[in-house]
Amino acid sequence: MAKPQIINPPNRLKSKVSMGGPGAVDPERIARAEAAVEKMTANYLDWVETDLKKLETELAALKPGAADTADRTQAIYRISHDIKGQGGSFGYQLMTEVGALMCRYIENMDGDPTQEDINLMALCYKSMRAVISGRLAGDGGEAGRMVLDGLGRVAEKVKAVDGL
């Protein structure tokens, strides 16, 4: 086995940036960027609507023991993963939380989903719907707490498998 070698490649990125000046990333630019992202929230609501429709379609077609069950479960995982990834960026932290729960639930499933698994996935979907239709941004206040409480059975199962 060859001895490990330490290499210090030239820092090409550093050589192409400069410090300060009108184009620099200062606190004002960061604030403007964050405001611009916040303005994208209207777009986010359209995007997430598209994802929720796809999720609804996949869940409606998901049947225990069917030939396409694994593919549909994978599709549901991917959509939930995307929902989880973007919610918090637009202030919809609850979407990230419910999406994460759905992903974790699917990861912990032992083989193809049973009818109970499908019911619990559908519960996650309905919770996401409630968050978006109620515009429950941030933690969603009291309504947000109720949404998360309603997912207690899903969370319990995830925790049981995770050994928490």
Add this chain to the structure above:
Amino acid sequence: MAEYDLSQIKVLVAEDYAPMRKLLGQILFELNVADFQMVTSGKEAIDFLEEYHADLILVDNIMEPIDGTELTRLVRAGKTPADRNIPIIMVSGETSKDLIINARDAGVNEFLAKPISTRMVYQRFLNIIENPRSFVQTDEFYGPDRRRRQMRFPGLDRRRQGYAYPGPAASAAGAST
């Protein structure tokens, strides 16, 4: 936070989810990155890098064909047109320990967990600009040093101080450890 002008750098984004591409595009635009390009898979990234000489790659992990971890592995192995040392930031919604270890072992420089913000993206750029890690080459690995920090032992360095072990093992002091 150091204030850098990023207007001269070229960034390639490989992300299959259209809304996330839009968000990343907006963030890069607002950070004054004038030249960035978007592709939707690792395979497309490799093809694109033939002509586009990126200074940094942002990769999603879950993509087909060729996910972010595999793309990183191929870049570090010199099996793509990109510079083997190009900084790679993995942007992923999946934050399990296994994924992070796999990404690190493939050779990513930085890991960015979704949901992302402008500040988080800029912070990862800063890490690469200001605290670049050395690269390590072994028979099985080429990439940034996987030890994030050089940890100093907080007590006496026994080899330097001629430390005598207490108790019955004291006679072993000075033996090679």
